[in-house]
Amino acid sequence: xTPLLDVRGLTKRYGGLTANADIVFDVNxxxxxxxxxxxGAGKSTLFDLITGFxxxxxxxxLLDGHDITGLRPDRISRxxxxxxxxxxxxxxxLTVTENVIVGALARTSxxxxxxxxxxxxxAFVNLLEKRNHFGRELSTGQxxxxxxxxxxxxxxxLILMDEVTGGVDQRSIAGLIALVLELKQRGLTIVMIExxxxxxxxxxxxxxxxxxxxxxxxxxPEQVRSEPAVVDAYLGTVDDAA
Amino acid sequence: xxxxxxxxxxxxxxxMGLIYALVAVGLTLIxxxxxxxxxxxxxxLMLAMFTAFWFxxxxxxxxxxxxxxxxxxxxxxxxxxxxGIIRRLLKAPMLAQVCGTFGxxxxxxxxxQFLWTPDFRTVANPLTAGRxxxxxxxxxxxxxxxxxxxxxxxxxxxxxxxxxxxxxGLQATSQDRQAAAVMGIPTERMFxxxxxxxxxxxxxAGTMLSTFYYIFPEVGTNFALLAFxxxxxGGFGSIAGSLLAGVLxxxxxxxxxxxxxxxxxxxxxxxxxxxxxxxRPHGLFGRF
Amino acid sequence: MSGSRTDMxxxxxxxxxxxxxxxxxxxxxxxxxxxxxxxxxxFTTSFSQHLMILILLYAxxxxxxxxxxxxxxxxxxxxxxxxxxxxxxxxxxxxxYGVTPWAGLMVGMLxxxxxxVVIGVPTLRLRGHYFAIATLLIGSSVQxxxxxxxxxxxxxxxxxxxxxxxxxxxxxxxxxxxxYYYLALGAAACGYLAVWKLRRSRLGFRLQALRDEPDAAxxxxxxxxxxxxxAFMISAAMMSVAGTFYAQYVLVLDPERLFSAEISIIVxxxxxxGGSGTxxxxxxxxxxxxxxxxxxxxxxxxxxxxIDLILYGILIxxxxxxxxxxxxSLLEERIRRRAGVP
Numbered sequence: 001x002t003p004l005l006d007v008r009g010l011t012k013r014y015g016g017l018t019a020n021a022d023i024v025f026d027v028n029x030x031x032x033x034x035x036x037x038x039x040g041a042g043k044s045t046l047f048d049l050i051t052g053f054x055x056x057x058x059x060x061x062l063l064d065g066h067d068i069t070g071l072r073p074d075r076i077s078r079x080x081x082x083x084x085x086x087x088x089x090x091x092x093x094l095t096v097t098e099n100v101i102v103g104a105l106a107r108t109s110x111x112x113x114x115x116x117x118x119x120x121x122x123a124f125v126n127l128l129e130k131r132n133h134f135g136r137e138l139s140t141g142q143x144x145x146x147x148x149x150x151x152x153x154x155x156x157x158l159i160l161m162d163e164v165t166g167g168v169d170q171r172s173i174a175g176l177i178a179l180v181l182e183l184k185q186r187g188l189t190i191v192m193i194e195x196x197x198x199x200x201x202x203x204x205x206x207x208x209x210x211x212x213x214x215x216x217x218x219x220x221p222e223q224v225r226s227e228p229a230v231v232d233a234y235l236g237t238v239d240d241a242a
Numbered sequence: 243x244x245x246x247x248x249x250x251x252x253x254x255x256x257x258m259g260l261i262y263a264l265v266a267v268g269l270t271l272i273x274x275x276x277x278x279x280x281x282x283x284x285x286x287l288m289l290a291m292f293t294a295f296w297f298x299x300x301x302x303x304x305x306x307x308x309x310x311x312x313x314x315x316x317x318x319x320x321x322x323x324x325x326g327i328i329r330r331l332l333k334a335p336m337l338a339q340v341c342g343t344f345g346x347x348x349x350x351x352x353x354x355q356f357l358w359t360p361d362f363r364t365v366a367n368p369l370t371a372g373r374x375x376x377x378x379x380x381x382x383x384x385x386x387x388x389x390x391x392x393x394x395x396x397x398x399x400x401x402x403x404x405x406x407x408x409x410x411g412l413q414a415t416s417q418d419r420q421a422a423a424v425m426g427i428p429t430e431r432m433f434x435x436x437x438x439x440x441x442x443x444x445x446x447a448g449t450m451l452s453t454f455y456y457i458f459p460e461v462g463t464n465f466a467l468l469a470f471x472x473x474x475x476g477g478f479g480s481i482a483g484s485l486l487a488g489v490l491x492x493x494x495x496x497x498x499x500x501x502x503x504x505x506x507x508x509x510x511x512x513x514x515x516x517x518x519x520x521x522r523p524h525g526l527f528g529r530f
Numbered sequence: 531m532s533g534s535r536t537d538m539x540x541x542x543x544x545x546x547x548x549x550x551x552x553x554x555x556x557x558x559x560x561x562x563x564x565x566x567x568x569x570x571x572x573f574t575t576s577f578s579q580h581l582m583i584l585i586l587l588y589a590x591x592x593x594x595x596x597x598x599x600x601x602x603x604x605x606x607x608x609x610x611x612x613x614x615x616x617x618x619x620x621x622x623x624x625x626x627y628g629v630t631p632w633a634g635l636m637v638g639m640l641x642x643x644x645x646x647v648v649i650g651v652p653t654l655r656l657r658g659h660y661f662a663i664a665t666l667l668i669g670s671s672v673q674x675x676x677x678x679x680x681x682x683x684x685x686x687x688x689x690x691x692x693x694x695x696x697x698x699x700x701x702x703x704x705x706x707x708x709x710y711y712y713l714a715l716g717a718a719a720c721g722y723l724a725v726w727k728l729r730r731s732r733l734g735f736r737l738q739a740l741r742d743e744p745d746a747a748x749x750x751x752x753x754x755x756x757x758x759x760x761a762f763m764i765s766a767a768m769m770s771v772a773g774t775f776y777a778q779y780v781l782v783l784d785p786e787r788l789f790s791a792e793i794s795i796i797v798x799x800x801x802x803x804g805g806s807g808t809x810x811x812x813x814x815x816x817x818x819x820x821x822x823x824x825x826x827x828x829x830x831x832x833x834x835x836x837i838d839l840i841l842y843g844i845l846i847x848x849x850x851x852x853x854x855x856x857x858x859s860l861l862e863e864r865i866r867r868r869a870g871v872p
Contacts, residue, residue, distance in 0.1 A: 051749065073748040082749070089746035091739050093807065095866060097542075102739040106751035109732045112547055123539045131542060132867045135742070147746075154750060279659045330851040336658050338854030340605050341802045341846055348795060349843030356836040463791075467670065470663045509674055512667040519660050520652050 002065045004029040004158055004189050010049055010059035012042075018213050019045045023059065025208045025218050027158070032180070032190045034200040034221075037210035038233060043193045044086050046210070047160050051083050052076040063158070078106065082151030083160040086193070088143045090135035096122065097131045099146055103153035114153075121153040125179065140167050152183075159183075161192045165199050177202055201225070209233070246378045251500040252493065257385045259492020260392035264447040265465055266472035266484040267399065268440030274416040274479030275436040276332060278339050282347030284466025286441050288354060290316050290448025291457045295363055298452075304369040305449045306387075313445040320441030324434045347462075354459035361458065368453040388450035395446050396485055399439070403481065412436060416479060464508065468495070471515040477525030486526060548730065549865050566715060570708045579707040583779070585820045586714040587772055590721045591793070592800040592812030594768035597725060599798070600806035601734065602761035603741030605658055607794050608665030611649070611672050612642040612766040614788040616773025618676070621688050621783055624700075631701040635774045642770035646762040654758040666791070673789035688783040701778045710779055717775055718813075721768050726809055728764075737761050738807075799846045805856030814858055819845075 003026035010023040020042045027033045035043045048054040050061050052073035061069045068076050077083075082103075091099045100118035101111070108114050122128045125145040130138060138146060144164060151159055164180075165173055173196070180203055183190060194200040200207065200221070207224040209217040217227040224230055269283050280286075290312055297308035305312075323346070331342045372383035403409035414422035415432040423429050455461070472491050476483025491511055499507035518525060551559075565572075570579055591613065599605050619641050620634025629637075653664040677685045693700040703709045728734045739747040740757050748754050777783055787793075797812075800819050805811025823838035830837050849856060 053745065053748075072753070073745075074751050074753045077749050078751040085746065085749075089743040091742035091746065093742055094735075094738055098735065098738075102735050102747070102752075103750050105732045105735055111730065111732070111735075114732075115547060116543060119539055119542045122542075123535050126535065128535065128538045128542055134863070134867075150746075150750065279663070327847065327851060334850060334854040337599065337603075337605060337802070337806060338850040340659070340662055341798060342850030342854075344607075344795065345799070345843045345846030345850060347843075348799075349840055349847065352836040352839035352843060356840060467667060471667070474660065474663065503678075505674065505678060509671050512671045515667055516652065516664060519656055519664065523656065523660070 001028065003027055004031075004064055005050070005191070006060075006062040006065075007050065008060045008062070010046065010061065011057050012045055012049055012054065012213075013057045020049065020056075020213045023208075023210075023215050025206075025215065027189055027191055029157075029189050030184065030187055031205045032184055032192065032203050034204035034207045035191065035193045035210060036195075036197075036200060036207060036224075036230075040212070041210040041233075042213040043210055044162055045213075047083060047162055047193065051081060051160065077154065077156075080154075080157035081160070082154050082156035082158070084144070084147040084151055084162050084164065086162040086166070088140070088147060090138060090143045090146050092136040093134065095132055095134055096127060096138070096146060099135055100149050100153045103150040106154040117155075118149075118153050121149040124152065124182075125149045126175070141169075141172065144168065148179075152188075156188070158189045158191070161190065163193055163195065165194065165196045173199060247500065248497075250379050251496045253379060253381060254385065255493040255496025256489060257381070257389035257492070258496065259489035260389045260485075261447050261451060261488075262465070262468050262472050262491050263485045263488025264392045264395055264443050266469040266476065266488050267396070267481055268443045269469050270473045270476065270479055270481065270484045271412075271416075271436050271440045271443075273473065275412070276328075276433055278328060278331065278343065279470075280440075281340060281343040281466075282350060283444065283469060284462030284464075285347045285350035285354075286316065286319065286462070287444050287448050287451075287465050288457075288459060288462035289319070289350060290445045291452045291455070291461060292354060292358065293445075294449040294452040295365060295457050298365050298368075299363075305365060305452050306369050309446065309449045312449045313442050316445030316448070317438040317442040320437035320439075321434045323441075324437040328433070328437065329430075347466075351459055351462070358459065360460070363457040365452050365457075370453050382454060384450075384454035388453065391446060391450055395443060396481075399443070399481065402439075408435065412439075467508075468511060471511055471518075473525075474515055475518045475525050477527040480525070480527035483525055483527035551865050555861075555865070570711045576707055579711050581821060581824055583707065583711055583714045584824070585816050586711075586718040587775060587779075588797070588800060588816040588820050589813040590714075590718045591769055591772045591797045592804070592816050593718075593721050593725055594765040594772070595797040596765075596801045596806060596808075596812045597728070597768065598761050598765035600801055600808070600811070601725075601729070601741065602737040602758065603658075604654060604758055604761065605662040605798075606665045606762070606765070607662050607791075607798070608649075608669030608672075609765070609769050609797050610789050610791065610793040611645065611665075611669050612769035613773040613776070613793055614672065614676065614785065615642045615645055615766075616770030617777035617783055617788050618682055618688070618773075619770070620774040621690050621777045622682060625688060625691055630699055631774060631778055632699075635771060638770040638774050639767040642766040642773075643763040646766035647759055650759040650762040651755075654762065655755060665794075669789065669791060669794055673785060676785040676789060682785075683783070685785065687785055690777060690781040690783070692781065702781065714775060717771055721771070722809070722813070724764075724768075729809065733757075733760070741807075796842070799842050802854075802856055803845055803849050805858030805862065808856065808858045808862045811856050811858045815856075 005027040007023055007025050010020055012020040023046060037043055049056045052071050055070050060067060063079055068079065097115065097118055100121050101114045104114035104117035122131055125148050127142060127145045127149060130142060148164065165176055168176065177199060180190065204221055206219055207221050208215060209224050209230045211233040216229040216233060217224040265287055269280055272278060272280050293312045293315055294305045294308055297303040297311065298305060327346065331339045368384060370384045370387045374381050374383050374386055403413055411427040412432055412435060414427055415429055419429060468491055472484055472487040476487030494514055495507045495511050498510035569582055573579065595609055616638035619638035620631045623629040623634040623637060624631055649668055653661050656664060676682060682688060693702055694704055697703045736752045736757055740752060740754055744754050800815030801812045803818060804815030819842060822841055826838040
């Protein structure tokens with residue numbers, strides 16, 4: 001079976017600095033793959049390379065067997081790839097509903113249909129009560145949910161989530177975990193960058209561990225967790241919640 | 243095309259370029275510090291020229307003598323502009339920043355036109371008047387002295403920014419505002435200083451220009467456009483870049499006017515701008 | 531999903547798709563519309579009609595800037611380029627080939643849209659300030675070119691040949707300003723209707739997304755470069771219509787005036803004052819600044835030319851410092867918040 005996402009030897013160099021080197025992994029349809037690694041390990045850069053926001057210096061990215069390396073980000077997203085950003089980017093001067101409508105408009109040109117889709121998406125992330133507020137009025141946690149809702153409204157096949165639990169309080173984390181599991185139930189393929197070990201151990205089918213831009217382990221969570229290189233990189237046990 | 247003519251064009255282009263550079267360095271300092279493009283920059287140059295003019299017309303003070311006064315007045319104007327206006331604009335979206343400084347420029351220009359009429363004015367018989375002959379080339383003494391003063395100003399600026407603690411503070415704030423603030427460098431004061439120095443440079447350029455250039459309310463517009471090109475070419479935020487780019491633009495303008503129709507010389511500079519920003523967006527030394 | 535959430539969803543779905551403005555706003559709007567239609571019969575002096583024609587014309591031009599900057603976030607300081615192209619296209623076609631200005635209008639729009647592509651493709655990929663400066667420079671360059679181009683009259687400009695017969699064919703009216711008034715009203719109405727539809731369309735949403743966060747927009751399937759150019763083209767076409775109308779109204783073309791930075795600046799000032807990104811902001815800005823300009827010229831005579839600019843400048847400065855989103859943003863925000871969508 002062809003993996004939905006297949007990354008082969010992805011590398012990114014900036015002059016003398018290597019942000020990503022020889023990244024190899026794959027994601028099967030319906031799977032959740034987590035990226036872990038200390039800050040500066042190159043996780044977000046990897047997202048940029050996969051989604052076309054930065055061109056790789058070497059390597060290939062295949063989506064469902066098709067080479068999408070170096071394509072423009074909007075082309076890649078139209079192929080069914082959604083993403084959230086670590087540095088949140090809500091449309092500040094649009095209302096929450098309008099924000100998500102933009103996502104839904106990737107699939108339809110009718111505003112009414114788009115709005116219905118948007119409202120469903122907002123209901124899913126539990127942001128309906130803020131639907132008429134403007135993007136700039138939301139708290140960080142709400143903005144994260146907004147980005148998620150926006151991406152989901154595109155009805156993607158694959159979603160890349162960048163630190164979806166970052167800055168979220170403990171109580172809400174359980175809700176987020178349930179949300180991600182629900183998405184998986186619905187057949188969505190998910191790649192998540194996560195610092196919170198509890199969350200990633202719970203959710204991921206496989207984990208890619210990065211350190212200084214290089215992959216140091218890739219496989220089932222328990223296997224990766226006990227990998228000596230991974231333990232080293234984290235300076236201690238990997239059981240700490242972020 | 244005689245060699246003399248070309249040499250003449252090169253020299254006058256160089257000298258004019260030094261003025262463009264000095265005007266541009268103010269722009270680049272301000273942008274490097276707070277990422278605001280001062281669309282009123284040309285109008286401040288015009289104000290400097292008029293200030294020098296009125297010192298001469300009303301108090302009989304030659305521009306060379308009124309230079310320190312004009313510089314102080316412009317520097318103060320810069321600091322005032324920062325505290326009064328720019329500080330508010332910093333919090334606004336980019337559109338408001340562009341329109342805000344633009345509006346300021348429009349007000350100053352129209353104000354000058356209202357107060358002093360659109361008439362062209364000159365400072366007659368400045369102290370620096372005369373011509374200098376170097377080989378077969380004749381150079382106006384005011385232009386030559388102006389060029390020299392511009393170079394001196396650059397040297398002084400460079401020394402200040404790299405050798406003094408305050409100057410280093412400016413560099414730090416310009417490179418990483420938050421880090422500099424954490425280290426105890428007062429951001430607000432650095433911003434105000436940037437405006438003060440930036441407009442001080444404009445004060446020097448304006449005063450020296452008044453010794454040989456026509457003075458009128460619209461005079462700032464063209465200088466500003468050329469300064470924008472210089473800043474883009476040299477790199478937003480780079481002092482050395484402004485110097486090199488300014489001189490380059492002066493040369494291109496002068497030689498272009500010689501080899502092609504003089505009325506197209508500004509067009510050539512504009513094409514240069516487009517070529518630069520499209521093929522080398524960061525300019526020669528810029529970070530943006 | 532919990533019961534309360536499904537209830538909320540049902541409520542949300544039932545909300546009107548487009549917000550209803552409060553009753554007083556609709557009443558005001560209806561009154562204004564009625565007044566506009568009846569205007570030339572209420573205000574019969576040539577000056578008052580001229581004033582309103584200018585307001586309508588500038589309202590259209592300001593709206594053009596609103597499309598590219600207020601809605602799409604690209605700060606163009608060179609809208610005068612398209613104004614001039616519109617004016618020159620129809621005039622050259624008429625003066626040299628006898629083509630009716632109606633066709634000239636279409637050609638002008640086409641040429642302006644083309645110019646927008648030629649200018650926009652290399653420059654729109656630049657960051658905000660760089661693009662703004664580029665448009666300033668290109669505007670200045672275009673002005674210089676037209677001032678030297680002999681075929682279009684160079685610095686002396688062109689005269690629109692006077693025709694007293696068939697005024698509607700030649701689009702010239704010499705006995706009364708009233709037809710000009712309704713033409714201006716029609717042009718402005720078309721422009722505003724188009725933008726009204728635009729804001730409720732997929733394109734409109736996408737342009738605003740591109741304005742607010744280009745990266746996020748790209749991640750949602752929006753081709754950034756293409757949309758920027760599209761917005762630029764639409765605004766260029768609107769500006770061109772205004773240019774053709776202006777040529778037929780004043781019957782003389784002066785490249786210094788037509789391509790002046792002043793026009794580029796004024797349409798910006800009007801929109802920012804009234805409310806950049808709103809539908810009626812440009813009209814409000816025009817309604818404030820045009821009378822200000824005309825009356826200051828009357829009261830202060832020759833120097834009135836500069837007094838209005840001083841006032842404009844100060845107004846803009848104040849707006850940008852205290853309320854950068856303009857006068858109408860407050861109202862529009864409240865309306866948008868009431869129901870789900872713009």
